[in-house]
Ligand SMILES: Nc1ncnc2c1ncn2[C@@H]1O[C@H](COP(=O)(O)OP(=O)(O)OP(=O)(O)O)[C@@H](O)[C@H]1O
């Protein structure tokens with residue numbers, strides 16, 4: 001038994017190096033994880049965080065360097081091998097297996113069995129038990145795909161936690177979770193910590209880093225920038241370590257602007273659908289940002305889907321420029337020059353084999369019809385403009401998008417809709433999985449789009465963020481638009497109390 | 504819950520409706536004789552279809568099964584009749600050879616990441632060619648066991664017979680169901696069909712599973728070949744051409760998604776029976792050309808694929 005006070009090095013990575021064609025993803029990186037600590041691994045999109053995790057767990061082969069676990073040199077052949085060494089991982093892009101039941105997802109490869117047969121009953125019971133520690137009471141025999149992204153993410157975490165005997169790695173696990181779920185996760189992480197498990201936690205939410213991490217390691221462009229105890233690393237310094245430059249303090253905040261007036265560009269009267277969202281009124285003017293805030297499942301995404309015609313409204317009427325319009329499908333919406341970046345970009349958006357350029361022009365080309373091909377010059381122009389504008393880290397526009405880091409894929413998807421030059425754009429969690437630097441870029445971009453007269457509807461779980469750029473905020477609770485905040489009321493505290501429901 | 508079983512239920516509904524139509528026109532469809540024959544005549548198809556279901560569930564395809572069936576017949580005829588090998592030994596030999604062949608295809612698919620379509624297409628030509636290397640004639644098999652096996656049967660009340668091959672087929676289905684739904688291997692097959700990358704990252708032994716899947720498919724194809732040779736009592740190089748496509752049709756009609764990850768073994772049984780039913784109907788009818796079987800199956804297949812698209816679109820929508 002090891003004493004927790006000594007905190008021996010559990011995992012020791014030295015001089016780890018890994019290159020891909022055109023990029024040096026890891027360049028002599030050192031990393032040390034102690035038993036019983038939560039270690040934040042931070043860096044911009046494309047810094048090499050996921051690559052380090054994948055090399056460690058045998059998904060990629062390293063070019064050079066050594067990895068020691070408990071003092072023993074290890075080289076994982078594949079994830080199954082890494083698991084057997086006691087390293088459990090939630091990968092950034094997984095997505096377990098939506099076609100299998102929740103129980104099978106939790107236990108695949110280690111199902112309880114007797115005489116070669118899986119003991120289904122036992123497996124179900126244990127799955128239900130396991131998930132109940134996360135406050136999740138669901139039917140574990142249902143296919144995983146029938147549950148929300150948040151539930152899927154919790155299942156993925158529960159699986160990895162249950163599997164990790166020594167090391168637990170979480171690559172942006174909290175992206176789809178609401179505040180309560182995050183709290184539950186942290187409680188469980190702290191519990192694991194006291195049991196001597198070492199935890200690597202990758203995230204772009206700095207609040208979360210400061211809430212749970214004992215130490216922080218920062219990577220930039222595949223190199224180690226530094227490793228420090230959280231207590232000795234002020235936020236400002238952390239950000240500049242990540243970016244390699246200072247981020248202006250006001251970058252995350254929008255300049256105070258006078259209220260937008262004039263006629264609404266889009267308006268919805270009494271718009272609703274049974275069991276989805278109760279009828280609501282909503283209007284957005286050109287140059288205005290309206291935020292949608294509320295807990296997960298409160299009807300935010302559902303509102304967006306209704307507006308964009310993915311779900312068909314049963315009551316009410318939509319107006320564009322004051323004239324009644326019919327939005328019965330996403331095609332109708334895009335013909336009216338609406339744009340929509342969905343929340344679940346991991347699975348709904350990218351075409352992994354196509355190049356960054358092709359992914360960016362996809363929506364624009366589809367809108368023009370395939371008979372009106374954009375010339376190659378024009379395609380290159382558009383792609384390169386957005387790569388610059390959003391700082392998408394890629395050697396060039398021709399790289400298959402699937403090979404970009406997670407955050408950079410998201411930026412490219414954002415670019416896809418911006419390229420269509422919509423008049424009204426719906427952004428569902430636009431900054432999820434995107435690093436602080438690009439975060440500020442996107443917020444500045446939102447501002448710039450507004451100045452050009454674009455009407456924006458933005459959904460976000462980050463209250464500070466939504467308060468910073470919204471002119472008005474609509475708060476939802478239990479599938480109802482409960483209150484619209486404007487002017488002075490647009491601040492995180494008021495939004496929070498409105499969500500909580502005690503006014 | 505309901506939605507997951509919908510494809511199978513629809514298949515079952517189609518079978519029952521079809522059966523009732525047949526029954527209305529030809530009352531003898533109720534006799535155990537017709538039912539017994541339905542099972543016997545489609546036994547070999549059923550046996551391969553079980554293997555094919557595993558392949559398709561994993562997101563692959565196996566085009567070589569028809570050739571393997573033909574090769575099995577030719578091989579048995581040659582070694583039993585020309586070289587006087589003990590028939591039981593011959594059965595074991597061919598099952599072993601087929602399993603090795605399947606394992607080889609699985610390895611190629613996994614290691615070189617070549618699409619299953621290409622590898623098994625090559626396998627199909629290769630094995631069919633091997634048939635002709637062995638012989639170009641149709642060789643009758645006269646071993647006494649062939650006569651004996653055909654005589655083994657349970658008499659059903661009403662004059663029907665549940666023959667040995669029909670029993671083997673039902674057994675294969677029963678084992679297939681256990682394998683697919685109650686073993687780790689089965690879960691791995693579904694995992695592969697769901698998303699190969701995710702499966703790999705979750706620690707599913709992708710390579711081993713792939714090899715086993717194609718091994719199983721070829722093994723069952725050889726077993727079907729043995730059943731087929733009981734049926735025809737001969738080995739012929741051009742036998743069972745196009746059977747791979749009939750098999751795939753049975754699996755898809757049985758509610759298995761061609762893209763993998765979703766489906767059942769029991770559905771495949773119903774799929775096979777639907778095909779058999781159509782064939783029997785056309786035989787009874789007497790005036791229709793047997794090509795109507797193909798046309799009916801084509802129409803059904805099309806309907807089922809459209810239906811599956813609809814169902815999967817609907818399930819994405821309600822998420
Ligand atoms: N399979 C691959 N082939 C080629 N290049 C790759 C591959 N995987 C990653 N890269 C490149 O390696 C670099 C590091 O990517 P990585 O995914 O590790 O970033 P990250 O730090 O996880 O970023 P994010 O915060 O966006 O997830 C990126 O430039 C990316 O384009």
Ligand SMILES: [Mg+2]
Pocket residue numbers: 049050051092171405406407
């Ligand atoms: Mg990453």
